[in-house]
Amino acid sequence: MPPAKPYEREAIARMSGYTPGEQPARPVVAKLNTNENPYPPCAAVMQALHGIDGNALRRYPSAMADGFRAEAARLHGLTPAHIIATNGGDELLRLAITTFLEPGGPLGIAEPGYSLYPVLAALHDSPLARVKLADDWSLPADIARRWNAAGARLAMLVNPHAPSGRLTAVAEIAAVARAFEGVLLLDEAYVDFIDPARGYDSMPLVRELPNVLLLRTMSKGYSLAGLRFAYGIGAPALVAPMLTKSKDSYNVDAVAQALATAALQHRDEAARTWVAVRAERDRVAAALGARGFSCPPSETNFVLAAVPASRGGAAALYRALAEAGIYVRWFDQDRLRDKLRISIGTPEENDALLAAIDANG
Numbered sequence: 001m002p003p004a005k006p007y008e009r010e011a012i013a014r015m016s017g018y019t020p021g022e023q024p025a026r027p028v029v030a031k032l033n034t035n036e037n038p039y040p041p042c043a044a045v046m047q048a049l050h051g052i053d054g055n056a057l058r059r060y061p062s063a064m065a066d067g068f069r070a071e072a073a074r075l076h077g078l079t080p081a082h083i084i085a086t087n088g089g090d091e092l093l094r095l096a097i098t099t100f101l102e103p104g105g106p107l108g109i110a111e112p113g114y115s116l117y118p119v120l121a122a123l124h125d126s127p128l129a130r131v132k133l134a135d136d137w138s139l140p141a142d143i144a145r146r147w148n149a150a151g152a153r154l155a156m157l158v159n160p161h162a163p164s165g166r167l168t169a170v171a172e173i174a175a176v177a178r179a180f181e182g183v184l185l186l187d188e189a190y191v192d193f194i195d196p197a198r199g200y201d202s203m204p205l206v207r208e209l210p211n212v213l214l215l216r217t218m219s220k221g222y223s224l225a226g227l228r229f230a231y232g233i234g235a236p237a238l239v240a241p242m243l244t245k246s247k248d249s250y251n252v253d254a255v256a257q258a259l260a261t262a263a264l265q266h267r268d269e270a271a272r273t274w275v276a277v278r279a280e281r282d283r284v285a286a287a288l289g290a291r292g293f294s295c296p297p298s299e300t301n302f303v304l305a306a307v308p309a310s311r312g313g314a315a316a317l318y319r320a321l322a323e324a325g326i327y328v329r330w331f332d333q334d335r336l337r338d339k340l341r342i343s344i345g346t347p348e349e350n351d352a353l354l355a356a357i358d359a360n361g
């Protein structure tokens with residue numbers, strides 16, 4: 001037999017896949033590595049789950065998640081035509097690529113950012129138009145111009161930023177979108193954790209700009225990472241091709257639609273967890289600061305902590321914490337190797353983290 005040639009496309013053979021955070025099988029002391037909400041989903045969501053009728057499973061679900069889209073439209077003061085429901089935010093990212101980017105055309109990104117974007121680009125045979133964030137994690141003023149120069153027709157930005165937690169103002173995003181010649185996907189996976197006092201409201205971007213697509217997910221704010229449900233918000237003309245052509249016919253299942261709708265209807269209950277997470281975020285950042293770790297201000301449910309040199313490196317601390325049953329995230333990447341990304345847990349979990357750090361100091 002001739003030497004085995006892989007059956008998969010060359011691009012797939014060449015690329016490496018996305019590395020998800022660990023989901024340890026054993027119970028752990030504190031799982032602070034994948035930015036899950038530490039509180040359970042609200043009671044109404046669990047009731048909706050128990051109330052699922054066999055007929056809802058026997059039949060195909062609403063192909064366009066009409067009930068959910070009506071609810072999301074109400075919440076945001078838009079119309080259902082502005083909304084597309086997807087199987088997690090990750091599906092929306094993939095849909096945006098297949099809909100707006102010619103195969104092989106460059107994807108605009110800012111680095112560091114969400115490590116799934118380059119993986120999705122590689123699947124599409126697309127190179128990256130990479131722009132480095134400034135030292136304070138802010139956007140370079142010429143980012144849109146550089147994406148344009150590279151010929152990018154789609155770009156992805158995460159705001160608040162992951163993994164730094166930094167929030168960019170809407171006016172600054174609007175300026176980037178106006179200057180950019182393609183579609184700007186603004187990944188707002190962590191938007192629910194922004195302090196309301198910051199007055200962040202991205203809906204004007206959708207109303208005023210034809211090329212902005214917002215990503216919202218139920219995974220973080222609504223404690224539903226296991227459900228796989230998210231949605232995109234954009235001008236109807238931007239959303240329509242995804243909704244009517246490029247998505248799978250039944251991309252979100254009946255159970256997920258029912259639960260996600262209940263979650264939005266009872267948003268106030270989820271919002272109580274956001275208040276708790278913000279309070280703990282500020283406490284954890286201050287406690288880490290007192291131990292010599294510096295954390296840029298975060299508007300998310302995690303902090304990016306720079307590990308002081310005296311502690312033998314972030315990777316070593318990451319391993320010592322895992323040994324103690326405390327899972328955090330360490331990225332073997334430029335500008336991140338000396339840092340740990342730590343999700344905000346319950347007060348007890350956060351105390352366990354701080355105690356383990358002290359025990360390893």
Ligand SMILES: *Cc1c(COP(=O)(O)O)cnc(C)c1O
Pocket residue numbers: 035087088089090091114158162187189217218219220225228229230
């Ligand atoms: C969590 C996350 C998403 C979406 O996650 P899903 O669970 O697929 O909805 C998107 N972008 C970033 C930066 C995230 O952290």
